[in-house]
Amino acid sequence: MPDSSDARRKPVTERRPPARVPSSVRWTARFLALAGVVDLLTVLLPPARYRLSLLTEVVPLTGVQTARAATAAVGLLLIYLSVGLRRRTREAWFLAVALALVSAALNVLKGLDLDAAAISAGLLAALLGGRRDYCAAVERTSRWRALAALAGFGAAGLAVGVAEIAVRSRALEPGQSPRLWVVDAAEGMVGVTGPLRFTRPAVADAVSLTTGTMGLLAAAVALVLLLRPLGRRPGHTPDDVERIGRLLATHGRQDSLGYFALRPDKSVIWSPTGKAGVAYRVIWGVSLASGDPIGDPEAWPGAVEAWLADCRRNRWTPAVLGCGERAGLAYAKQGLNAIELGDEALVDVAEFALDGRSMRAVRQAVGRVERAGYTCHLARQRDLSPDMLAEARRACHQLRDGEVERGFSMALSRVGDPADGDCLLVLARDADGRLRGLLQFVPWGDDGLSLDVMRRDRAADNGLIEYMVVTVLRQAADLGVSRVSLNFAVLRSVFARGDRLGAGPVLRLWYHVLMLASRYWQLESLYRANAKYLPRWQPRYLCYPSMADLPRIGLAALRAEAFLTMPPIRLRPRTLPEVATAKQVATWG
Template sequence: MGLVRRSPQPGADRSEWSRRGYVSAVWYLRVVAFINFLGAVWVSFGNDIRRHNDDEFFTPYLLTAGFFSGALSVFLAITMRRRKRAAWILNLALAGLTLVLTALALGLPVYRQHIQNWLAVLLTAFFVAALIAGRREFYAKGDRANSKLAAAVGAVGLVVGSLLAATMVTVSNTDPDPGRSGFLERWHYGVLRMFSLAYDDIHFEGITTPGWANVLINLMSTALILLVLYAAFRSCRAVDPQTQADQQKLRALLERHGDRDSLGYFALRRDKSVVWSPSGKSAVTYRVVGGVSLASGDPIGDPEAWPGVIDRWLAQAREHGWTPAVIGASEEGGTVYARHGLNALELGDEAVVDIGEFTTEGRAMRSVRQAHHRVERAGYTVRIRRHEDMPPDEMAEMIELADDWRDGATERGFSMALGRLGDPQDGRCVILVCRDAVGRSRALLSFVPWGAEGLSLDLMRRDRNADNGLFEFMVLELIQRAGDLGVTQVSLNFAMFRAVFERGSRLGAGPVLRLWRSLLTFFSRWWQIESLYRANAKYRPIWEPRFLLYDQSTDLLRIGIASARAEGFLEAPGLPKWLHRGRLETPR
């Protein structure tokens, strides 16, 4: 589902020629990359291009027909598209030097007689002119430490790569008398192979290596160059994390406006940075992951100040070359973001239980009633308290158990999880501890405040050896005793693609919707997609849509990866699941 899109205002004062120069430079690199890859796989075509780089011919900037030149062109096209100033400087320097040398070469009759050379100079000149015309479009700053990091990567990589090349030469040497070459000769040979595959250019006594070894050695240099370029052009890491003063100001805004968004309290995660509106009445909290400035939920504070803080957040993202994205925005917040040039995509729905309207009567609530009665008859009990009312030793026990029950070493969550338990500043959070008939703790739930009269689910953990139905029992107990806490609404789990599961199972659903539902059901074997929807639906909640806001559709894959990293789903694999039979984590 999309919302209204308007042209972004920042940068509107730049000229049309500047924008055309930016687009032309990026597309030049894309076309060159395509031709380079095509020449790498189409042998005859690639040989024709390479012949133009020998003897009396030369080709336009970066056109050499090969995988390395193709990868380099793609990398530069991506960094130029992200408006990196460092990439613009590098391209201008290299292309300018190429243009000067080829223009001087045209002064010689041997080069001047070929029309291809004139065309190469014209195309290179076109690229240089596009760079100069679009110079104002390349404003994204890199990290100040990039130059030092690139130098360190290059130096260490060259040393390690040359030693690996020497080792590979030693192992793969097929010369009848390999003893004629010492280690320094093999090292020298390997270094030269890192930069050239031309057999006739390299002759060493006692060294004869097969073609596959030479290609592998050369690929190491390709990887090294790309790593150095990545280090030189990487986006600026996040800006300053929240200070104690920021936390106090955010808590003050939540006191006044916290009831607007159930995800507002999660802005207090300490791994998020914050941008303030000019008036200080609103804020956007975000985290930079893989070059994506990832905000979550709606802006915090007065809605009248939202446009000012969104403008600042977007301007900061553009200044540093970050891709702006928002996950989990409400319809109200998504509409405001869309007015600032972002597109909207419906991610799913948040399950909200209205305490005043909730009832366990009726056939639809039969499974919840049965689960509650079964667990209650087994002797389980639930105690509900604010965090500040729990003794320190008991809270320490809950923290230890929550960590023990977690499946894996990673604390998951970003947009709908606080990422901590038992912090003294979170005293108004609510914790539910479920104990069995002998008094052992078997499960816990933790909720963060949602304004003055609401709660939003933060953490769900239980011992897998305990009876099934504990979470249903605990949620129902919370709903039934919500009046004692002054709570009128409770936000439960977020169900991704909830509408697909609901509409796809109805009579008359179209083939596309049914196929989409089948795919999601298949992937639910590994990710809790359908199970979260069904776990929420049993409480007959109010479904509140949540949206993903993004700038360009080409960024969606990058945003998806950044979101998965932020939420803790893209990590190094841990122990096999069968080694965790005593643990369970149900992420928010």
């Protein structure tokens, strides 16, 4: 039964010509990154002696060394700039043209590397030939911030350079005024050997390294600020919340993840008719949607098109995390690619039973917990007393594994909010009446539940989670529930078939890689925990524009799901005009 759905799956292949970055821009961006890699390789490889001897007859050796260091910096900037170029901004194009010119000149100056210079010249020709493709403008505030960062880091670098020269002033030749210290530090920041003369070459090299590093840091920070995409503060307006609620009431059966669109860190873009919407969050230049669009499936194309238009307008990379097959087809028709991400475990309440050999482990775990005196209380949140709800909130926080609340696409990340009265809470107590486990299920239409929160006291008896889940499945019919969605298993088919007889080498390789990753992220154990209930597996997909975008999308998804966390530093966010309630703003602050 766990694998019976594999044969019924249909590939998500129907699509129309993609409305995304033109192929000429993508190839130029790749060419830009290639030129940067070539620059780095030519710096790492020793120069040909006969070329170097010819060059030093015209250019001083210090100039050649400076050109090599500057080529490495330009190579790194070209690689970084290739990402900004895909967003088709005029600023990125201007910088790419300037760096291509500089790269060509530096490759000649550092060792007569005419082949690398030819690559830079070819890049310059490609950029000039496609200049009309780069029409998106960076907002004015980002330009001023980039200039301010360049000036600030430049002044700090100049001060550091002058301070280092002052500390090492004993190594200076006599008769050099402090004014030359400033000139030498400033020229060192742009990769030029300054006028100061040192008695020890090692001291001169140390000063050049410090000033050059500070100059490169100033340029890199300014470039990052100039090219980074706009963000958008997440949140729903009261009208959004009301509209989502209406659509979930009429079309909530379509997707078990629909209720998670109410997360406070998501926004919604609506179709022109207002009958459907896409819930998303912007992270690191990726507009990350989750689940299926909300609302009437007939209106999904309009909502998807509006969301993609918003991505193009703000130069965001679109991606969809965990959509179903029907939604995957809707996204594919708008030009996105789709790959299977994993499977969601769905249990039909009418078919569930603890009988049979296949359910022996679950049956034994439930019996062991029942004999230990545990009891389970099920109630809709609106039916709990204030004291019990407060106790559930405390338990949710205290029993959490770690300090970070994980989840984005398949988690609500809140317990006890007055707006979630239809959520089902499962409270498990031991023989002494202490709360030792908690589950929260969100509504899935009018006859389904979708697992959200799962907490267990580590000191409680083994099998407590199985006991709570089985209790829900046993009493689901009395609650008017006919189907229950459990956890999501990433790449479930690999775990299911990777160690079987006849598995191919690629599948076995994937299996061993995922088993290694499971040591850190519990991928395999999560699949096993779901499989023991003999669910029906429903595939979920990841939609993306191109293979080149997958690394950025993967990092954004890990950040959204809180597997990658940022240090707790409060910075003033750079956002687009937002719509948010005062209550939401107070919550963020």
